[in-house]
Amino acid sequence: MKRSFWYSIVVLLLAAPVQAQSLTGVWQGVETDTSEPGANWPAVLRVQKNKGSSLLGVLYQEKGDQPEVSATFQMQGTQLAKGMRLDHVRKLNETGRMPFFFWCEGSITFTYDPNLEKLTGQATYRPDGDCNKGTFTFYRIKLKSASKVPASKESTLRVSGRNVLWYADAALKQPVTTGNTYRTKLAKTTTFYLTQGYYPTRQSTAVPITIQVTGAAATPKPTTPPPAPAVADTVRPAPLVAPKPVVLPKVLFKLGTAELLAEGGPALDQLAAELKARPTLKLRVAGHTDKIGEPEKNQVLSEQRAEAVKAYLVKAGIAAERISTVGYGDARPLYPSPDARNRRVEVEEVKD
Numbered sequence: 001m002k003r004s005f006w007y008s009i010v011v012l013l014l015a016a017p018v019q020a021q022s023l024t025g026v027w028q029g030v031e032t033d034t035s036e037p038g039a040n041w042p043a044v045l046r047v048q049k050n051k052g053s054s055l056l057g058v059l060y061q062e063k064g065d066q067p068e069v070s071a072t073f074q075m076q077g078t079q080l081a082k083g084m085r086l087d088h089v090r091k092l093n094e095t096g097r098m099p100f101f102f103w104c105e106g107s108i109t110f111t112y113d114p115n116l117e118k119l120t121g122q123a124t125y126r127p128d129g130d131c132n133k134g135t136f137t138f139y140r141i142k143l144k145s146a147s148k149v150p151a152s153k154e155s156t157l158r159v160s161g162r163n164v165l166w167y168a169d170a171a172l173k174q175p176v177t178t179g180n181t182y183r184t185k186l187a188k189t190t191t192f193y194l195t196q197g198y199y200p201t202r203q204s205t206a207v208p209i210t211i212q213v214t215g216a217a218a219t220p221k222p223t224t225p226p227p228a229p230a231v232a233d234t235v236r237p238a239p240l241v242a243p244k245p246v247v248l249p250k251v252l253f254k255l256g257t258a259e260l261l262a263e264g265g266p267a268l269d270q271l272a273a274e275l276k277a278r279p280t281l282k283l284r285v286a287g288h289t290d291k292i293g294e295p296e297k298n299q300v301l302s303e304q305r306a307e308a309v310k311a312y313l314v315k316a317g318i319a320a321e322r323i324s325t326v327g328y329g330d331a332r333p334l335y336p337s338p339d340a341r342n343r344r345v346e347v348e349e350v351k352d
Contacts, residue, residue, distance in 0.1 A: 021114055023055070023084055024048050024255060026207060026340075029138035029162075030199040031061065031123070035130075040064040042199035045075075045119075045138055047086075048256035048292055053079045056256075057086055058292045060203045061103070067202060069096035071103045072336075074292075083110040083119065092291060093336065104131035110138075117142050117160035141194045141207040148212040149186060157182045157211060163197030170263070172206060189213045191263045205340050210262045251309065253343045256293065258304035260312065268309065271347065272316035282350040285309045287327040290342040295329055303327030309345050324350060 027045040041064055047057040057075035072093040077086035088105035106125035113120070121136030145158040158181050166182060168174040170193050176182070182192075190213070193206035248271070251264035260268075275281055287306030289298040306325035314320050333342045 021112070022049070023079060023110075023112060023119070025140050025142070026205065026255075027119055027138035027140045028196045028198060028200070028204055029119070029136060030064075031134045031136050033134045035132070040199070041134075042067075042201045043136065043138070044201055044203045045136075046255065046292060047075075047084075050076070050293075055079055055084060055086065056293050058092070058290075059086075059088075060201065062201050063096075063101075066096065066098075069098060069101070070094070070202070073103075073105070077107075080109075083112040085109045102129065104128065104134070106131070108136060110136070139196060139198060141196060141209070143209050147210070148214050151213045151215040152185055152187050154183060154185050157184065157192075157209075159194060159209065161194065161196050161198075165195045165197060167193045167195070167206065169193065170206060170208070186211060186213050203336065203339060208261060208263055248345055248347060251345050252340060253305055253308075255340075255343070256301070258301060258308045260308055268312050269316070272313050272318055275313065275318045275322065282322050283313075283324070284348050284350045285323060285325045286346045286348075287325070288332055288342060288344050288346070289330045290339065291330045291333065295331075299327055299329035301327075302329045305343075305345060309347075 024047050027047070029043055029045075031041040031043055033039060041061045043059060043061045045057060045059050047055055050056045055075075055077050057077075059073045059075050061071055061073075063069040070093075071091060074089040074092055075086040076089050077084055085107060087107045091103070091105075094103070104123070104125040105128075106123060108121045108123045110119045110121040112118070117140045119136065119138040119140075121138070123134040123136065125131035125133060139160065139162040141159055141161040141164065143157075143159055145156060149155040149157075161180065163178075164180055165178055166176040168176050172193060172195065176192065189210065191208050191210045193208055195204060195206050248264070248267050251267050252261050253259060254261060275283065285306045287302035287304070287309075289302050289305070291298075293301075303325065304327075306327055310320070310323045310325050313323055330342070333339075334344070335341050
């Protein structure tokens with residue numbers, strides 16, 4: 001009897017549901033339709049968590065042979081035990097309208113593969129015209145190896161994604177390597193910017209992956225005396241603050257939050273140094289969001305993002321009364337939605 005009791009407890013524990021892994025983030029891939037061999041619609045899906053198990057998202061699609069023909073949809077749905085279901089809510093934008101061509105809407109049920117970070121979706125569309133069904137395949141870039149590595153020791157970085165391209169800069173001008181693994185030695189904390197070559201679109205964006213480096217890098221002993229310091233004036237970075245709003249391009253935020261991304265630190269440190277060097281300067285920080293989610297929530301989020309930048313500057317030693325904040329929600333996008341660069345802050349000088 002006792003053995004049976006404990007056996008039952010073990011069975012119950014093993015049968016207990018495991019907390020579903022987060023499916024938020026940026027997914028890139030394609031929709032295909034078996035009834036149209038060869039036809040494809042490259043797509044980007046951005047997902048964020050709402051209340052409870054509910055999800056919000058933006059789905060962007062292009063016509064495969066005509067990328068100027070595109071549509072952007074607001075999506076909402078629920079996370080399931082092995083994936084999620086998303087429904088089309090409304091069309092946010094459409095470009096390149098064509099006669100006898102229209103975009104299908106309905107619901108998509110996705111199955112999630114955590115090993116590949118892959119979503120396979122089966123769409124059931126409302127029977128408008130020839131709309132019936134479609135198949136989606138998405139991948140997302142996610143760090144699969146340790147986020148911390150020892151300084152100056154060879155380590156293997158591993159990520160998910162399809163046809164991954166690595167860059168050293170956010171402008172994607174400095175390619176590093178390709179593929180899902182990169183064996184390297186890092187002397188300091190480094191951010192790589194990764195893209196997928198799997199059905200890229202005009203809305204595809206780079207995913208920053210930051211690798212923290214622990215310990216001190218070995219410093220080689222110089223074999224020759226160091227050169228004498230230059231007499232010329234030190235080149236200083238251009239001022240960040242101006243009478244007109246200036247975008248801080250690398251000061252971005254995690255999707256749906258006011259949490260600053262790590263790569264924005266240098267720009268904010270430069271801004272703090274400029275404020276210290278100009279003690280009479282007063283600053284206005286404006287927060288912005290993308291168009292994912294409800295406008296009222298985006299307004300609050302934009303204000304929180306401006307306050308997050310202010311808090312960073314105050315912690316750096318800037319008097320709080322020198323900094324005012326404002327939020328504009330999703331009313332002032334700089335790029336077609338969805339685009340992570342719309343989740344930004346702008347700064348401008350305030351005249352008394």
